[in-house]
Amino acid sequence: MNMAASRSGRGALWVAFWLLVVFLYAPILILIIFSFNDRELVSFPWEGFTTRWYHEFLANETILKALKTSAWIAAGASAVTTALAIPASIALSRRRFFGKGLVSGFLLAPLVVPLVVLGTAMLILFNYLGFPFGPLTLIIGHVIIALPFAILTIVPRLDRIPVALEEAGRDLGANWWTTFRTITFPLLAPAVLSAYLISFTISFDEIVLASFIAGSTTTFPVYVYSQLRLPTQLPQMPAVAAVVLVVSTIVVSLAEIVRARADRALDSVERVADEPAAEVVGVEV
Amino acid sequence: MNEGPAITIRNVSKFFGDVVAVDDVSLEIPEGEFLTLLGPSGCGKTTTMRMIAGFEEPSGGSILLRGTDVVGIPPHKREVNMCFQHYALFPHMTVGENIAYGLKLKKVPRDERARRVDEMLELVGLSGYGARKPGQLSGGQQQRIALARALVNRPAALLLDEPLGALDVKLRLQMRLELKRIQHELGTTFVFVTHDQEEALSMSDRIAVMNQGHIDQLGEPRQVYQHPETPFVADFVGVLNALEVRIDALEGADALMRVGDRDRIVVPTAETGVSVGATALVAVRPERVEVLRDGEEPDGAGSRLRGTVAQVVYLGTLTQFHIDTVLGKRLIAHRLSDDRAGEIAQGDEITLTWAREDASILHTSD
């Protein structure tokens, strides 16, 4: 007999679950469906199936340019984020050192600071320094926001890699770099990929910081935002949105599945419970 | 062939803050020896081994590998290799790649690498397993691969950190024999860390019994078992009877306590310097204590002590007798479970006896 819920209770919860799933996905699905509606306004009635909005958006230079800009910035920001997140995660997961709580607080604090404050802060900073606003300032800002997520993706994976493996490598003659290259990194790779993809998504979609420090650069969210503030949007918008949403859903899902599968593979080799490899990374604020 | 010891540990200490993990330990391990560091959790045996490997640096003292001081030299540059407690096989590499890892780092050419890997696989009895992944192997097989991975580098010494702990009993017994065989075949110095005294006794050339950071006794297994030098060693290694005895007289090389009109305890004084009137802690192993039934008389000049059988415990090979003696102390006697053993029952009046040389003095006080 299940202590957590009665038969009817469980039934009700499952209904609630699927209702929530519908709630979460319906707006997206409806948007996708109506992106095929041969009608300029996104509304009823249904006037026939068409792919013209897709053709139109693929011919729309402005939209394509915005997508490309965002893609480049996201690629750059994710690369920097991942490159910084790996040493940060190693330090937080494997090492004890003076001031560790404070350091982890600094690295993870952007998670809890409202974006509007971050935007303001960087606007002031770059203005004060006379640093021109554009793709670079956006990359810098996006790294700050994405870094905590990247660290939170890599640290759990690192915790699962027993320290003994690295010691074995060093015992067999590998210095710290070779150990990292041949042992730690290959095992860390799924989490690194996941971190990259999460950072990419965060940067690609980011609007608040962009509204402060993008300068004249039109990222995709900046473009969408400007569109949404008009009384009527371009009829291509649902098509564009549909493509971006579907692609990002697939990418994110794949990243998660790959990561989960890799975790299970690692667990199967740890037959006996090993020493815990790390301390808790607490947000000490 | 190298002269001189494989490993020399000289006055090595290790502190973690206020905590003394290893306390002024000195030890010389000759080439080819199977030496075991034996002791309970926290006695410093693992820390000592990790200092030899280079994963910890001593707070004081020096460590020499084949005559060269290695303090300050990182692990990857030391000529020792370690077999880790949970094997630490690289899950993303095949068995063959695992074993070849150290060779590759030493830039051993591919052909020779392959040959030595095959040699090792054969040595540990797992020929043909080269292409498998560690995840596909059983615990015992993983153990042997971990061994192969370390030994293929022909280290000056192999350090084994409680390697058999995760295996089940039957496999463990098998592996003990395997390890001995391999060690003999290769002639490599083995430094073995364990808390299991049976393992230590069965495999070692010498045992260093460690307690709270220092070595309580260093010697051959038989010596350590039969003649423990401290109460800790006596208690940790094997089951022990310990009796507090007041010395009544000294006769030649022996100390004597008279018990009543017929019984006595005789123990060699060795070099303990006891005097009449002092109290000594005397130890004797249960299997050396013979149980004589009513009417039987002990022969010889050894100890004798009467008592009543409090409990009989049947352990299969052995039968264990718990005796309430006339001294007021309970002693344990072991006997192979033969017919005689079967005849002794709870409540019987019996006499215990043991030879003088089977007892030793652990401790004296005036």
Add this chain to the structure above:
Amino acid sequence: MATTGLTSRRRRRPSGGASSWGIVAAPLTWVIVFFVTPVIMIAIYSVGGISGLSPNDIEEWTITPWKDFTTSPVYMGGLNPLGSGLFWKSIRMSTIVSFTSLVLAYPIAYLLAMLAGKRKYTLLLIIIVPFLTSYLLRVLAWRVLLNPQGVINTFLVDTVGILNGPIPWLFNSSFSIYLVLSYVWVPFVALPIFVTLEGIDEHLLEASSDLGASRWKIFRTVTLPLSMPGVIAGFIFVFIPTIGEFITPQLVGGPGGFMFGSAIQSAFSFGLDWQFGSAMAMFLVFTVAILLAIFGRYLNVRSVAG
């Protein structure tokens, strides 16, 4: 008895190699230069310590921006949480959105953690994935649904004909703001609750039942209290960012969707009163700091990362 203090389960640090500070230097420097310093700069700027960044800057140390902000009826409106001050309006928005998200997320987290068995991670993924896709595009999707000429209204009015005109409160209202924001945050809130519930030893439930508690009682006296750390963590993780939220309110909230965050943003764009905007931003930082001081201990990062 003197202890050596070592058990075989002591965590082993790799020795040698690069020092810890060396490893963390690059990310830490980045964060200090581009995050910590700028936030400090806001504070200094808001009291005139820095100037010359915008035309309206006061050139010397001053508390004018703060005075203007805290005494203004528009922005603060005194200390009345139910008043019209923008700050309090945003607090109310945050509170409602956080509560709604929690209420919607809790049953689902409960189901997955306690009852879903082997499928729970897959189902959790289904819930989380929307959160990881585009925020702005999901807001777009809701605009398209809610606006007077949008999907819902044209369906009810034109296609089915059960209404004469579009539902007024469906768009450009507080309702639409709360709805869309809750929609955005529900997946995120589910995660810490799930992790906490998952960690509850089922033997506790069995023990409680054995001692005579009904299922509902078990939930109320055992499960719910034990899940509170996750609930509070989830609440805080939504509450704090939402105080500064301005994008969604502007896009679906109409003229009434002007929030504290909107005020900050417009101070830096249209208003060109940057020091004033900085004072407001700093005020937000203090609010967040106070909230974290009170609730920070629930933010064990492991409970969110799972």
